[in-house]
Amino acid sequence: MTISAAQAQLTGTDPDADGFWAAVVGGALQLRRCTRCGTCFVLPLPSCPECAGDPELVLSEGRGSLYTWVVVHHAFDEELARQVPYVVGAVELDEGARIFARVEGIDPAALEADVRVRATYPADPDRPPIVFVPEESASA
Amino acid sequence: MSDPRRRLSFLGRTALAGVGMTALTKASGRSVLSLAVEACRGAADDAGLDLSDVDGVLSFSFNNDSVSSQAVATSLGLPAPRYLSDVNLGGQAPAFLVMQAAAAIESGMARNVLVFRALNGRSGQRVGSTRAPGLAPAFRYPHGLTAYPQFIAMWARRFLIETGGSELDLGAVAVAQRTWAVDNERALRRAPLSIEQYVDSPMVADPFRAVDCTTEADGACAVLVTSRARAADLRHDPVVIEGAAYGTGKRSGLDAGDAMLWPDLTRNYTSIIAEELWNSAGMKPADVDMAQLYDCFSSSVLLAMEGLGLAGRGEAADLIRAGHTQPGGRLPVNTNGGLLAEGYLHGMNTVAEAVYQMQGRAGVRTVAGAETCVVTSGALTDGSALVLARQRREAA
Numbered sequence: 001m002t003i004s005a006a007q008a009q010l011t012g013t014d015p016d017a018d019g020f021w022a023a024v025v026g027g028a029l030q031l032r033r034c035t036r037c038g039t040c041f042v043l044p045l046p047s048c049p050e051c052a053g054d055p056e057l058v059l060s061e062g063r064g065s066l067y068t069w070v071v072v073h074h075a076f077d078e079e080l081a082r083q084v085p086y087v088v089g090a091v092e093l094d095e096g097a098r099i100f101a102r103v104e105g106i107d108p109a110a111l112e113a114d115v116r117v118r119a120t121y122p123a124d125p126d127r128p129p130i131v132f133v134p135e136e137s138a139s140a
Numbered sequence: 141m142s143d144p145r146r147r148l149s150f151l152g153r154t155a156l157a158g159v160g161m162t163a164l165t166k167a168s169g170r171s172v173l174s175l176a177v178e179a180c181r182g183a184a185d186d187a188g189l190d191l192s193d194v195d196g197v198l199s200f201s202f203n204n205d206s207v208s209s210q211a212v213a214t215s216l217g218l219p220a221p222r223y224l225s226d227v228n229l230g231g232q233a234p235a236f237l238v239m240q241a242a243a244a245i246e247s248g249m250a251r252n253v254l255v256f257r258a259l260n261g262r263s264g265q266r267v268g269s270t271r272a273p274g275l276a277p278a279f280r281y282p283h284g285l286t287a288y289p290q291f292i293a294m295w296a297r298r299f300l301i302e303t304g305g306s307e308l309d310l311g312a313v314a315v316a317q318r319t320w321a322v323d324n325e326r327a328l329r330r331a332p333l334s335i336e337q338y339v340d341s342p343m344v345a346d347p348f349r350a351v352d353c354t355t356e357a358d359g360a361c362a363v364l365v366t367s368r369a370r371a372a373d374l375r376h377d378p379v380v381i382e383g384a385a386y387g388t389g390k391r392s393g394l395d396a397g398d399a400m401l402w403p404d405l406t407r408n409y410t411s412i413i414a415e416e417l418w419n420s421a422g423m424k425p426a427d428v429d430m431a432q433l434y435d436c437f438s439s440s441v442l443l444a445m446e447g448l449g450l451a452g453r454g455e456a457a458d459l460i461r462a463g464h465t466q467p468g469g470r471l472p473v474n475t476n477g478g479l480l481a482e483g484y485l486h487g488m489n490t491v492a493e494a495v496y497q498m499q500g501r502a503g504v505r506t507v508a509g510a511e512t513c514v515v516t517s518g519a520l521t522d523g524s525a526l527v528l529a530r531q532r533r534e535a536a
């Protein structure tokens with residue numbers, strides 16, 4: 001199997017994280033769900049942070065609400081400096097796990113807490129790998 | 141539970157006795173080792189303790205930005221080190237390392253311990269722009285979430301949402317602390333700051349403006365920890381360690397910047413350790429005369445005031461706006477101008493300011509009659525705190 005440019009850019013930093021990023025390139029958010037207590041989490045931990053039970057892999061529906069966000073105006077490297085201002089949000093997925101990712105499709109000044117969003121997965125390797133947009137928005 | 145003080149045998153029996161600090165600059169032009177040695181030698185000299193009596197050195201560093209305690213012990217010519225330790229932590233560490241030093245002293249592992257932080261944090265390796273290795277960063281960097289101002293801005297935003305606050309609540313912190321900094325010759329930012337100037341400051345990581353963020357610095361700071369009995373024979377009034385706690389909660393995260401698992405970004409470690417801290421000291425929040433609260437960013441002061449019970453939910457900014465934390469106020473906070481204004485020695489200088497104040501040595505900033513002080517270290521999911529008290533001695 002050959003890997004895409006996007007996947008090559010995202011994987012290889014940590015073997016435990018590679019599966020997550022491979023799924024993103026395939027257009028899905030991979031979660032871990034505890035087989036004992038049902039807690040879901042994004043970080044690929046070997047056991048559940050609630051009860052130390054064994055996790056299983058599940059896919060998220062990719063929908064959730066915006067818990068908080070930052071509007072980045074000053075970037076600390078050149079690549080990101082070309083993108084400012086941009087929004088990184090903390091999204092509480094409906095499965096109960098929190099994820100950080102870009103938020104687009106809403107004027108940063110008009111963002112509100114707990115607004116409903118859904119994940120999109122830009123194929124362009126020059127774009128961020130996960131972009132949350134308003135749930136009702138048609139564009140990807 | 142029985143008397144919780146019994147769980148920490150060093151409380152009331154150990155003390156801070158001296159402070160050493162280099163100048164804080166934007167380009168030291170010196171090695172980190174030379175900065176560390178100057179601060180450590182300074183702390184022993186300040187206490188009036190011969191370096192040959194120092195047998196412990198403790199320090200912390202972030203992404204290998206410092207030098208080892210062994211290197212410092214060697215450079216200082218310490219004859220018989222018995223406790224050398226380096227921990228890989230950031231701002232959570234200073235109070236925690238003072239606790240470790242006190243525990244080592246109480247248990248007999250060491251007699252006199254230097255705790256230091258040294259770095260070329262502005263001209264060398266800058267924490268704001270250093271990409272950390274590890275699993276948690278792999279879930280931040282691809283999104284353009286790369287630096288602490290951005291991580292902590294997430295906490296600040298949710299805090300303001302839930303408490304009904306505004307960006308002006310953050311501004312209140314920056315403005316109040318600058319009223320102290322104008323009288324601090326060590327501070328990198330000393331010009332007065334009005335709320336209008338605050339609003340005009342450029343956005344860095346909205347809701348944080350430049351003046352909501354600490355000033356990165358080159359420099360070093362050290363404190364000398366010893367037994368209360370030994371401290372009583374040294375140069376300055378002993379600053380007794382009366383209360384102490386380090387802690388975090390479930391879902392603490394994988395590194396200092398990780399908040400993917402922490403349930404509530406409006407409450408940091410201070411809300412977790414507060415009860416243990418106050419119980420350990422046998423005190424209540426209202427009993428302390430001042431607070432030195434770790435402030436890498438303005439919001440962490442609001443979270444700490446609430447978390448420790450110095451202010452009610454959503455009430456910290458009002459207390460600050462009313463002037464209570466400024467010179468002459470009833471609860472002075474960050475009397476060196478804080479990390480926001482003095483400079484970022486990762487909170488070691490926050491502990492140092494507490495010692496200066498408790499010894500009546502903070503110049504015109506000295507708070508008359510202050511006998512007790514709470515000090516925190518850390519802004520996020522884990523951290524530590526001390527309750528310190530001045531032991532007044534008869535004038536020599």
Ligand SMILES: [Zn+2]
Binds near residue numbers: 034038048
């Ligand atoms: Zn579980």
